[in-house]
Amino acid sequence: MLSFLEEEKVLVDVLGTDELNAYLNKYRLELDPQLDALVGRHSRKPWSKFINADNQHLVSPEAIDFLDKLLRYDHQDRLTAKEAMAHPYFFQVRAAENSRMRS
Template sequence: MHRDIKPHNIAIDPDNNKLRIIDWGLAEFYHPNIDYNVRVASRHFKAPELLVNMRYYDYSLDMWAFGCVLAGMIFRIHPFFHGCDNIDQLIKICKVLGTDTLREYTQKYNITLDSNLTASIGKYPVKPFSKYITSNNADLANPLALDILSKVLVFDHQQRLSAKEALQHPYFDPVRHTKPTRYNSLTDTSEWVD
């Protein structure tokens, strides 16, 4: 488990059309039924299981972080979930995924939320990813992009796509079926949102 996937830990090699994940300082080998430290990952990419202090997590937390990075790229909102602390981060996630799905998740895994946290979260309906499509990102927010996001940005870590499953998703078909071209950062027109 890398445990700190975020844009700053992804290096691009434009000459060879390669991405590399860097900074393995928080990485840990995964062993089932081991409790791990929840004080890992950068807040804006922190998986819900870390935010609710679930210590028996697995590599699916990296898939959550991948989903956060991808959502930021697709919707041109950086970071996609922008909480000012861990409680606010969970609230930002609930504003998209809904509080009912959080409650279902915590009940399924017998997670007891701190009473202050429960009071802070409030009640939010699910907000479909399609609601984030604007004229500025419609070229990137196609149905396949929304589909893969809906399969990695889910509360239940056991329901998230694995890395292998994500790579097999049709969203990546264009990469598989085209000749690589050199990336040119001078032609990148994305807007970064603070």
């Protein structure tokens, strides 16, 4: 299991340090010195980099958009729980539930 700092490093490796620094500056925050020593400098990785032959059958434009809107540093830019549940990614789940409720 990853420690909190290791989890944060993974997030920074994916989302990049430019957006992290913009977030820190926007809210006048300082990066934890331990995390600062770990993160280095990274550019944001495109979500397509994580798609491969083993998982491509699970990927849709809605799934990528959903992840992109959830995995953000800035809490003001991140989807709320209500917005997440209304996201098109869950359309099939909502449609199946509505169909089940009608029968």
